[in-house]
Amino acid sequence: MCFNSCALIPANILLQTDRASRRQRRYWVHPLLTQRGTKGHFASLYQDLKNHPEKFVAFCRLPMEAFDRLLELVRRDLTYQDTQMRKAITAEERLLITLRFLATGESYASLHLQFRVGKSTITKIVRCTCSAIWQKLQPIVMPSPTEDTWQRVAAGFQDVAKFPNCIGAVDGKHVRVLQPAHSGSKFFNYKKFFSIVLMAVADAHCKFVCIDIGAYGSTGDSRVLRTSQIGMQILRDGVTLPAPQPFPGTTHPVPFMMVSDEAFPLMPNLLRPYPRR
Structure with a gap:
């Protein structure tokens, strides 16, 4: 006797199994993202931009001196601990990504390729950095009117x-x-x-x-x-x-x-x- 063993398995279970197999990640870290330290915008442009202040302003719409002052205000909130699995994104890079997003309105998908950082990671970076900027600057630049x-x-x-x-x-x-x-x-x-x-x-x-x-x-x-x-x-x-x-x-x-x-x-x-x- 010969029969199809799949016929004994409910169709919904087969469908779920098929979806699960398709959802399996092809990479733990995508090869493009592993190049963040060499080919990402932060690694390839940041130091060069600091050597040319007018280009720095054009890139993130903020003078270099103001960037440094803002960085010192929010550095503690944007500094994360390195782990054995991966190295944390620095406060400088987090701030630069956020300012680039605010200055240009580029999509997360575009910034993801430019900085070689995952799209979901960029989403969290922008939200956390904006929150840190508001908490630090609001009492200074826009206190409650008296x-x-x-x-x-x-x-x-x-x-x-x-x-x-x-x-x-x-x-x-x-x-x-x-x-x-x-x-x-x-x-x-x-x-x-x-x-x-x-x-x-x-x-x-x-x-x-x-x-x-x-x-x-x-x-x-x-x-x-x-x-x-x-x-x-x-x-x-x-x-x-x-x-x-x-x-x-x-x-x-x-x-x-x-x-x-x-x-x-x-x-x-x-x-x-x-x-x-």
């Missing part, structure tokens, strides 16, 4: 624009993103692409004073401001705002205010233009 902060901003608008009692210009910016999974139309904005909203307040010199990031692209600027920390803590509560003071040459006290476009509502601390109609 009454003194608003006084300095108001003085800047008075000097540059002759606009008294102005503590900033507020507006929203749509930052294009790929559609997040299972998000429906939440991130689809009126400009017909997927985005998150960056709500920011800028001073008279176009520098950010405070920001709020992450609102759905489908949400209007007015609602984003109303539900953001800027709207709830600064414009509504007014905890950090200076007390109203008169305009130059007058005696009636006027509240400090932000300026915006006509997409925003009129509030005691928010000034907007007259409607077009």
